[in-house]
Amino acid sequence: MSKPRFAMYWAAACGGCEIAVLNIDEKVLELDAHFDVAFWPAAMDVKYKDVEAMEDQSILVTLFNGSIRTDENEHLARLLRRKSKLLVAFGSCANEGCIPGLANLSPREQIFERAYTSPSTENPDRIRPQPACQVAEGTLTLPPLQPVVRTLDQVVEVDYHVPGCPPESHQIAAVLDVLIAVVKGEAQLPPKGAVLGAGNSTVCDECPRKRDVKRIDKLARIQELPPLATDVCLLEQGLMCAGPATRSGCNSRCPNVGAPCIGCYGAAPDVLDQGARLMTAIASVVEAQEPEDIDRVLDGLPDPAGTFYRFGLAHSLLRANRAALAEKP
Amino acid sequence: MSESAFEPVIIGFTCNWCSYRAADLAGTSRIKYPPNVRLIRVMCSGRIDPTFVLKALADGADGVMIAGCHPGECHYLEQNYKALRRHRLLQRTLAQFGIEPERVRLTWASAAEGARFAEEVGAMVDEVKKLGPLNWPTRPVPQSEAAAEVAP
Numbered sequence: 001m002s003k004p005r006f007a008m009y010w011a012a013a014c015g016g017c018e019i020a021v022l023n024i025d026e027k028v029l030e031l032d033a034h035f036d037v038a039f040w041p042a043a044m045d046v047k048y049k050d051v052e053a054m055e056d057q058s059i060l061v062t063l064f065n066g067s068i069r070t071d072e073n074e075h076l077a078r079l080l081r082r083k084s085k086l087l088v089a090f091g092s093c094a095n096e097g098c099i100p101g102l103a104n105l106s107p108r109e110q111i112f113e114r115a116y117t118s119p120s121t122e123n124p125d126r127i128r129p130q131p132a133c134q135v136a137e138g139t140l141t142l143p144p145l146q147p148v149v150r151t152l153d154q155v156v157e158v159d160y161h162v163p164g165c166p167p168e169s170h171q172i173a174a175v176l177d178v179l180i181a182v183v184k185g186e187a188q189l190p191p192k193g194a195v196l197g198a199g200n201s202t203v204c205d206e207c208p209r210k211r212d213v214k215r216i217d218k219l220a221r222i223q224e225l226p227p228l229a230t231d232v233c234l235l236e237q238g239l240m241c242a243g244p245a246t247r248s249g250c251n252s253r254c255p256n257v258g259a260p261c262i263g264c265y266g267a268a269p270d271v272l273d274q275g276a277r278l279m280t281a282i283a284s285v286v287e288a289q290e291p292e293d294i295d296r297v298l299d300g301l302p303d304p305a306g307t308f309y310r311f312g313l314a315h316s317l318l319r320a321n322r323a324a325l326a327e328k329p
Numbered sequence: 330m331s332e333s334a335f336e337p338v339i340i341g342f343t344c345n346w347c348s349y350r351a352a353d354l355a356g357t358s359r360i361k362y363p364p365n366v367r368l369i370r371v372m373c374s375g376r377i378d379p380t381f382v383l384k385a386l387a388d389g390a391d392g393v394m395i396a397g398c399h400p401g402e403c404h405y406l407e408q409n410y411k412a413l414r415r416h417r418l419l420q421r422t423l424a425q426f427g428i429e430p431e432r433v434r435l436t437w438a439s440a441a442e443g444a445r446f447a448e449e450v451g452a453m454v455d456e457v458k459k460l461g462p463l464n465w466p467t468r469p470v471p472q473s474e475a476a477a478e479v480a481p
């Protein structure tokens with residue numbers, strides 16, 4: 001009997017999700033034992049046209065990482081949706097937009113300006129990438145940027161969500177175990193729409209740090225603060241931490257080693273908008289009543305949208321800056 | 330839509346103990362104020378999660394008003410200070426989304442201040458009228474507008 005097919009694809013992503021899958025070590029051999037890898041650009045050479053030639057629904061499961069930034073990303077999202085029985089939004093980019101989604105705070109022109117003509121870029125002729133370019137051998141093309149970054153489920157139907165930037169390897173291994181059990185007929189598929197490989201609470205809930213004052217009179221960056229206590233909540237010590245609004249599943253990996261949670265597992269269960277929930281949490285604990293005192297504390301957060309929505313912007317209620325959203329494709 | 334014909338939709342969150350009673354008083358005293366505001370009563374202005382504001386704006390509101398008890402007079406001691414802090418933080422964030430500060434107003438009105446409440450609504454409606462519709466691009470298109478868009 002032939003093995004069911006597996007695919008993995010990266011759209012607007014950094015490649016970290018691919019590394020995270022390889023980090024499951026010898027477990028990856030089990031993947032190979034139970035699946036035929038039909039398409040996985042990071043691991044093997046299969047062309048888009050080979051995928052196009054596959055029968056619809058002939059791939060059992062596709063792990064799709066990366067957000068939808070270009071026409072090419074969208075084309076592949078639609079193609080893989082058609083070819084796959086189960087499409088998994090894998091990692092923060094596919095689920096919430098992640099770091100690429102932060103570009104939604106700027107219209108495309110500003111993004112190009114920043115990337116190709118800012119002082120840190122040597123580009124005296126102000127050359128910009130073009131969708132098409134003539135060279136001696138013919139025409140070279142690049143996929144155009146869409147007005148804003150979208151998440152996978154804003155473009156096609158998604159069956160499962162695996163959050164994280166990147167998903168933790170032990171969680172990936174657990175998801176793989178479920179898939180293998182299903183293939184062997186030993187388990188049922190989880191209900192459609194389920195979040196796999198994550199917890200059902202907040203990072204604070206898993207975090208071992210003590211929190212009892214729940215009051216802060218300053219917010220600052222880590223290098224501006226005195227050495228921090230190792231067993232007290234970082235937020236209480238003045239460091240912005242996204243733990244209160246972020247889904248558990250990472251075993252509070254960052255706060256454990258003295259770095260604040262930055263929110264990569266996305267919104268906690270039943271939270272509609274991760275950034276809004278964080279604003280609620282932070283504003284609640286700020287110890288100030290007069291507008292000037294409040295502002296003094298808030299001045300310690302120079303980029304609130306970028307901080308609260310570091311991972312969740314594209315999937316937030318507003319999704320993007322108004323000017324960027326209003327742009328024509 | 331010409332500017333004069335634009336009637337903004339404003340969602341008004343009022344608290345059970347002060348500002349909702351102020352609105353009630355404005356009504357029973359027959360004080361006139363523009364009908365653009367749709368009031369939602371909550372127990373306390375401290376209950377207003379920025380999520381509510383963002384959802385209103387994303388779903389088609391042109392502005393949001395949050396009204397609570399005066400500082401120092403909160404029925405739950407100091408939750409209106411929480412509302413104040415959330416408002417100031419939300420304003421900073423909204424600026425990065427390109428949303429003008431006039432669209433999200435925080436105000437105080439005691440149960441005896443029907444006239445003040447009416448004035449605040451009037452002032453906010455004027456300001457939002459000047460700004461024009463928000464029309465958040467991802468908002469669900471109302472049935473009537475959707476029909477108009479397909480019609481030849």
Ligand code: SF4
Pocket residue numbers: 203204205207208209211232233234235236241242243244252255260261
């Ligand atoms: S805010 Fe951060 S440091 Fe504090 S308990 Fe939550 S996760 Fe831990």
